[in-house]
Amino acid sequence: xxxxxxxxxxxxxxxxxxxxxxxxxxxxxxxxxxxxxxxxxxxxxxxxxxxxxxxxxxxxxxxxxxxxxxxxxxxxxxxxxxxxxxxxxxxxxxxxxxxxxxxxxxxxxxxxxxxxxxxxxxxxxxxxxxxxxxxxxxxxxxxxxxxxxxxxxxxxxxxxxxxxxxxxxxxxxxxxxxxxxxxxxxxxxxxxxxxxxxxxxxxxxxxxxxxxxxxxxxxxxxxxxxxxxxxxxxxxxxxxxxxxxxxxxxxxxxxxxxxxxxxxxxxxxxxxxxxxxxxxxxxx
Amino acid sequence: xxxxxxxxxxxxxxxxxxxxxxxxxxxxxxxxxxxxxxxxxxxxxxxxxxxxxxxxxxxxxxxxxxxxxxxxxxxxxxxxxxxxxxxxxxxxxxxxxxxxxxxxxxxxxxxxxxxxxxxxxxxxxxxxxxxxxxxxxxxxxxxxxxxxxxxxxxxxxxxxxxxxxxxxxxxxxxxxxxxxxxxxxxxxxxxxxxxxxxxxxxxxxxxxxxxxxxxxxxxxxxxxxxxxxxxxxxxxxxxxxxxxxxxxxxxxxxxxxxxxxxxxxxxxxxxx
Numbered sequence: 001x002x003x004x005x006x007x008x009x010x011x012x013x014x015x016x017x018x019x020x021x022x023x024x025x026x027x028x029x030x031x032x033x034x035x036x037x038x039x040x041x042x043x044x045x046x047x048x049x050x051x052x053x054x055x056x057x058x059x060x061x062x063x064x065x066x067x068x069x070x071x072x073x074x075x076x077x078x079x080x081x082x083x084x085x086x087x088x089x090x091x092x093x094x095x096x097x098x099x100x101x102x103x104x105x106x107x108x109x110x111x112x113x114x115x116x117x118x119x120x121x122x123x124x125x126x127x128x129x130x131x132x133x134x135x136x137x138x139x140x141x142x143x144x145x146x147x148x149x150x151x152x153x154x155x156x157x158x159x160x161x162x163x164x165x166x167x168x169x170x171x172x173x174x175x176x177x178x179x180x181x182x183x184x185x186x187x188x189x190x191x192x193x194x195x196x197x198x199x200x201x202x203x204x205x206x207x208x209x210x211x212x213x214x215x216x217x218x219x220x221x222x223x224x225x226x227x228x229x230x231x232x233x234x235x236x237x238x239x240x241x242x243x244x245x246x247x248x249x250x251x252x253x254x255x256x257x258x259x260x261x262x263x264x265x266x267x268x269x270x271x272x273x274x275x276x277x278x279x280x281x282x283x284x
Numbered sequence: 285x286x287x288x289x290x291x292x293x294x295x296x297x298x299x300x301x302x303x304x305x306x307x308x309x310x311x312x313x314x315x316x317x318x319x320x321x322x323x324x325x326x327x328x329x330x331x332x333x334x335x336x337x338x339x340x341x342x343x344x345x346x347x348x349x350x351x352x353x354x355x356x357x358x359x360x361x362x363x364x365x366x367x368x369x370x371x372x373x374x375x376x377x378x379x380x381x382x383x384x385x386x387x388x389x390x391x392x393x394x395x396x397x398x399x400x401x402x403x404x405x406x407x408x409x410x411x412x413x414x415x416x417x418x419x420x421x422x423x424x425x426x427x428x429x430x431x432x433x434x435x436x437x438x439x440x441x442x443x444x445x446x447x448x449x450x451x452x453x454x455x456x457x458x459x460x461x462x463x464x465x466x467x468x469x470x471x472x473x474x475x476x477x478x479x480x481x482x483x484x485x486x487x488x489x490x491x492x493x494x495x496x497x498x499x500x501x502x503x504x505x506x507x508x509x510x511x512x513x514x515x516x517x518x519x520x521x522x523x524x525x526x527x528x529x530x531x532x533x534x535x536x537x538x539x540x541x542x543x544x545x546x547x548x549x550x551x552x553x554x555x556x
Binding site: 024087090119182185188243261264 | 286287290291293294295297298300301302304305307308309311312358359362363365366367370376379380382383384385386387389390391392393394395396397398400401402406422425426429453454455479480482483484485486489490510513514517518526530533534537538540541545
């Protein structure tokens with residue numbers, strides 16, 4: 001009897017513990033929305049999202065330049081990250097001599113483990129001067145940021161694409177080859193289309209990482225608040241806007257930074273949910 | 285023909301990834317390693333970090349990481365046990381999985397904002413080791429849940445049957461049959477989380493502050509090594525010291541990764 005009660009209590013406690021991650025997620029939403037939403041209502045959602053002027057000292061809070069900044073940097077990162085990531089995933093599943101896998105796999109893990117400030121620093125001292133000297137502009141630019149970010153999202157794209165390629169039944173490959181297709185034709189026409197939903201999920205998650213990256217982007221993008229007009233322009237993203245100004249902001253200004261966080265949180269939740277749904281479909 | 289071109293392109297992609305990785309490591313280690321004398325680790329930063337070493341930031345990093353692990357491990361392991369042993373696929377387990385997956389994708393600056401308004405201001409903990417550690421605990425929770433679940437998944441069903449046939453209750457089965465066998469997996473999760481905590485900057489700078497004073501209690505503000513590195517480099521205080529701190533960070537991450545890999549490999553070999 002006592003044993004049964006004890007077992008019941010333990011089960012309930014474990015349930016409570018298990019609810020911690022969803023509770024933290026809810027707390028994050030409640031507190032960030034609680035700080036940010038009042039300001040969005042005060043100046044109007046339209047003026048906040050579509051406003052082009054961000055001058056906290058004059059009380060104008062428009063984040064359109066930052067939305068564009070995030071958009072272009074992420075697009076640039078995907079431009080580099082998708083082909084490179086897919087190629088590495090194919091390399092790891094289909095074309096790896098054993099010695100190459102021994103080198104590439106730890107490289108992938110290290111790529112994921114290196115702190116983002118290190119990437120930012122390397123971009124700042126190596127990549128930024130290269131861009132400035134050979135392509136012009138300030139060097140602190142969307143192009144430099146995209147290149148670094150493209151590398152930073154590789155581990156996400158590679159590991160999930162690789163998993164979904166590996167999850168395919170071996171008969172797919174055998175069937176392709178048996179029909180007389182070459183190895184590459186089998187990969188391109190059979191395996192990749194079959195693993196499509198996993199690959200798309202990996203790209204969406206990579207996109208989420210790119211949009212959420214802060215420290216490296218503060219160091220590389222130059223942080224100018226203006227509508228970027230070319231890839232060689234300096235820019236500011238939603239995340240860097242928060243990261244730079246949070247240290248000294250107060251009052252409405254601080255609320256505006258939380259409001260920026262609200263928009264960021266929205267974007268990330270939409271991306272996350274669609275990636276989760278896509279990868280569920282793969283399982284089912 | 286297309287096959288050869290594709291093959292060459294794919295080889296180039298894989299090689300260039302490795303080359304860039306090596307370039308990053310090489311650049312920072314080449315400039316940073318000569319600075320790493322014993323004194324660098326035994327002195328605290330002086331005059332904003334222009335001179336001295338990184339002792340207080342190392343202590344800050346260790347304290348913050350320890351708080352994060354202490355809070356996140358029981359929650360993460362408990363969640364994994366609940367998901368694997370106490371429930372089947374159900375509405376509640378789907379909600380928990382969804383929450384965990386989403387939490388894993390939340391960017392660190394959002395965690396920073398949350399930690400700032402919740403721990404620092406609402407719970408009145410100030411910029412402190414505790415605020416920073418709790419924020420990090422929330423960040424690493426999904427990693428620990430995931431690795432523990434993977435570890436529990438590989439435990440053969442017969443282990444549980446043996447325990448039940450000996451009259452063990454569910455909890456006794458968990459304590460005596462499941463947890464000891466999941467231990468290497470749990471350790472791997474903890475080590476990976478340590479790596480993430482060491483390198484985290486955005487969330488930490490908003491919740492633990494950037495004070496260079498040696499911490500005296502859980503409520504002291506601190507500066508971690510990653511934050512120190514960021515401030516040195518961005519404000520151009522001292523490139524030399526920045527390289528030294530960066531090299532230390534890289535060596536730590538390399539070490540942590542090697543240990544995690546070693547554990548994982550041994551574990552996998554043991555199982556199969």
